[in-house]
Structures are given as structure tokens and as C-alpha cells.
Amino acid sequence: MTRQLRIEPDGVAIDATEHETILQAARRSGVALPYECGWGSCGSCKVTLVDGQVALIFPSAPAVNPRDARRNRILACQSRAVSDVTIARGAGDWSAPTPRCVEQQAILREVEHLAPEIRQFTFETAAPIDFRPGQYAILHLGEGLRRCYSMCNLPGSAILQFIAKRYDGGHGSNTLAALQPGARITVEVPFGTCTLRRQPGRKVFVAGGTGLAPILSMIREAAQTQLDFGSPVDVIYGARAPADLAAADMLEAAIAHVAHSRYLPVVEQAPASWPHAAGFITDAIKATVTDPAAAEFYVAGPPVMVNAVKALLRSADVPITQVHYDSFG
Numbered sequence: 437m438t439r440q441l442r443i444e445p446d447g448v449a450i451d452a453t454e455h456e457t458i459l460q461a462a463r464r465s466g467v468a469l470p471y472e473c474g475w476g477s478c479g480s481c482k483v484t485l486v487d488g489q490v491a492l493i494f495p496s497a498p499a500v501n502p503r504d505a506r507r508n509r510i511l512a513c514q515s516r517a518v519s520d521v522t523i524a525r526g527a528g529d530w531s532a533p534t535p536r537c538v539e540q541q542a543i544l545r546e547v548e549h550l551a552p553e554i555r556q557f558t559f560e561t562a563a564p565i566d567f568r569p570g571q572y573a574i575l576h577l578g579e580g581l582r583r584c585y586s587m588c589n590l591p592g593s594a595i596l597q598f599i600a601k602r603y604d605g606g607h608g609s610n611t612l613a614a615l616q617p618g619a620r621i622t623v624e625v626p627f628g629t630c631t632l633r634r635q636p637g638r639k640v641f642v643a644g645g646t647g648l649a650p651i652l653s654m655i656r657e658a659a660q661t662q663l664d665f666g667s668p669v670d671v672i673y674g675a676r677a678p679a680d681l682a683a684a685d686m687l688e689a690a691i692a693h694v695a696h697s698r699y700l701p702v703v704e705q706a707p708a709s710w711p712h713a714a715g716f717i718t719d720a721i722k723a724t725v726t727d728p729a730a731a732e733f734y735v736a737g738p739p740v741m742v743n744a745v746k747a748l749l750r751s752a753d754v755p756i757t758q759v760h761y762d763s764f765g
């Protein structure tokens with residue numbers, strides 16, 4: 437059964453099926469709604485329910501507070517229309533072009549161990565899926581178990597590759613790590629707005645841990661399309677210890693094809709023989725980027741690291757419009 441979904445103030449009307457969220461319906465129809473995490477933690481997709489009824493998939497989603505509930509604010513990524521519905525969108529970037537979101541079955545073809553508890557998963561879909569390097573997919577790993585993972589490969593084929601870490605006690609990452617080649621899952625793809633802007637200028641890419649995945653995809657895009665930014669391109673990749681720098685070889689191989697680029701690994705626990713930087717990622721940024729306000733930053737990794745980098749850049753007067761990030765939580 438389909439319902440009519442009306443989006444104010446533009447008055448755009450689209451159909452929504454009973455199985456899809458408001459966000460999925462909008463993206464399927466080519467209507468741009470803002471979103472980030474896709475599972476209810478960030479609140480980027482909040483809209484006001486003006487009329488009609490919705491079913492909430494995740495009523496206790498972290499991003500919804502009692503004030504939102506009083507003001508009829510709902511998450512487009514966690515609400516399904518159960519009648520004809522009118523929503524009002526808030527402020528935000530509504531026009532960023534991105535491929536339409538699709539939901540497909542994917543078969544796990546290969547699992548490669550890259551570093552302690554870090555694996556690369558290669559999935560194949562029935563048809564090629566379009567995405568922009570830097571974007572991520574939502575993997576359906578079980579009943580009510582959906583987690584985001586960023587593609588590390590390039591679009592243009594039926595292959596989706598992810599680099600994922602297994603966390604002790606983590607339901608999603610343990611389920612993913614236990615999958616064997618041949619396993620079938622559903623993927624929703626693509627999501628995310630941390631994608632490469634192609635204009636010239638100084639670029640700094642910052643990857644913490646598995647934040648490597650979207651950064652690798654963007655660097656591969658720059659390498660494949662022979663982008664020349666005409667300015668230095670620094671790629672800072674941080675982890676706890678050298679052994680945790682998973683896929684550093686793939687990153688270095690891609691960086692080698694990007695003009696004016698440098699690979700700058702940094703580890704917190706550096707052995708005496710370590711020839712590169714030691715310390716936190718923020719230390720490496722301070723040591724490397726002498727004029728941060730003149731640079732554009734791409735940052736991905738665990739929330740604690742992304743927040744530390746954002747705070748550093750704020751204190752260095754870097755305009756927020758020059759900071760693109762994916763926080764993995």
C-alpha cells in the first residue's frame with residue numbers, strides 16, 4: 437500500500453510505501469532531505485510532522501528528546517507513513533546531489549584480515565550500485581540490527597568493499613565479523629555527505645582507525661581521475677600502534693597517484709624504531725598544517741577523535757564550511 441507524503445514548504449508530493457521510511461521514500465523519489473547516520477543517532481534528518489500518522493521504527497532513538505516529541509519532530513530515517521502524511525522540513529543543505537538510495541541483496545564474496553580485529557569485506561550486488569566516494573551503506577545484519585559502514589572502493593561496479601573493526605561487546609561488528617563468504621545480507625546505499633569537493637586548494641585528509649575507509653575511497657577517486665588540486669594534499673592516518681594501520685599499503689598506493697600529496701602516518705604507541713610521527717592525530721595536524729584556515733579538511737573516524745579534530749580546527753578559526761566529516765557513532 438502506498439501513502440502520499442507531502443513535504444512543506446515546497447509542497448512536493450511523493451509516494452511512500454508501507455515498508456520504507458520517509459527518508460527512503462524521499463531519496464527514492466529524488467527529493468533531497470538532509471541526513472547523516474541513517475539509524476537515529478545524529479538527528480540530522482529531523483522534520484516536523486504537520487499532519488497524518490507515522491510509525492516509529494526506533495521510538496527511543498538517541499536523537500529524539502522530549503522537546504522533539506512535544507513539538508511533533510520526528511526522524512525521517514526512523515518513521516514510516518501509516519496514513520497520508522505532511523511533513524515540514526527544517527533548515528539545512530537540501531540540494532547536495534547524491535545518487536538515489538537503493539536497497540539490494542549483497543553476497544559476501546571475500547573476507548581479508550588486514551590488522552588485529554580489522555577486516556576488509558567484499559560484497560557483490562546483483563546490479564552496480566552508484567555512490568560517491570566517501571559515502572556509506574547501512575548493512576542489515578539481523579532483526580533490528582542495522583549498522584553503517586563506509587565504502588573504501590570506487591563506484592562503477594557491483595562490488596561494495598568495507599573495512600570494519602570488531603569491538604568487544606559490539607553486537608553489529610561481531611555479527612559482521614562472523615559472516616562467512618556466501619552469506620547474504622540487505623544493504624541500503626548510499627548515505628552521507630562527506631564527499632570530495634573537486635575545487636582546487638589545500639586539502640587535508642584525516643583518518644582515525646577504520647575512518648580510513650571513506651578517506652581511501654576519496655583518495656582513490658582523486659588518483660583515478662587525476663585530480664590536481666594545485667596545492668599540497670596531506671593524508672594523515674592515525675591509529676593506536678603501527679600494526680593497527682590497516683590497509684596503509686592501499687592508501688599509500690593511491691596517494692602515490694595524487695599530485696603534491698604526502699602520506700603522514702601517526703601512532704599513539706610508537707616503538708623506538710618507528711620512523712614516523714608519534715602522538716595523537718591532533719598533534720600531527722598541528723605539526724603539519726601551518727595555515728589551517730586556508731585548508732579544506734576531510735575527517736573520518738571514531739567520535740572522540742572527530743570531536744577532538746573539530747575542536748582543534750574551531751580554535752584555529754577554520755570555517756566549519758571547510759570541514760567535512762563522518763563521525764562513526
Ligand SMILES: Cc1cc2nc3c(=O)[nH]c(=O)nc-3n(C[C@H](O)[C@H](O)[C@H](O)COP(=O)(O)OP(=O)(O)OC[C@H]3O[C@@H](n4cnc5c(N)ncnc54)[C@H](O)[C@@H]3O)c2cc1C
Pocket residue numbers: 472473572583584585586587598599600601603604605606607608609610628646647649650737738739762763764765
Ligand atoms: C556514518 C558512519 C560510518 C561508519 N563507517 C564505519 C566503517 O567504515 N568501519 C567501521 O568499522 N565502522 C564504521 N562505523 C561504525 C559502525 O557503524 C558501528 O558503530 C561499529 O561497528 C560498532 O557497532 P557495534 O554494534 O559492534 O557496537 P555497539 O553495540 O554500538 O557498541 C559496542 C561497543 O563498541 C564500542 N564502539 C562502538 N563504535 C565505536 C567506534 N566507532 N569507535 C570506538 N569504539 C566503538 C562502544 O564503546 C561499545 O563499547 C560507521 C558509523 C557511522 C555512523
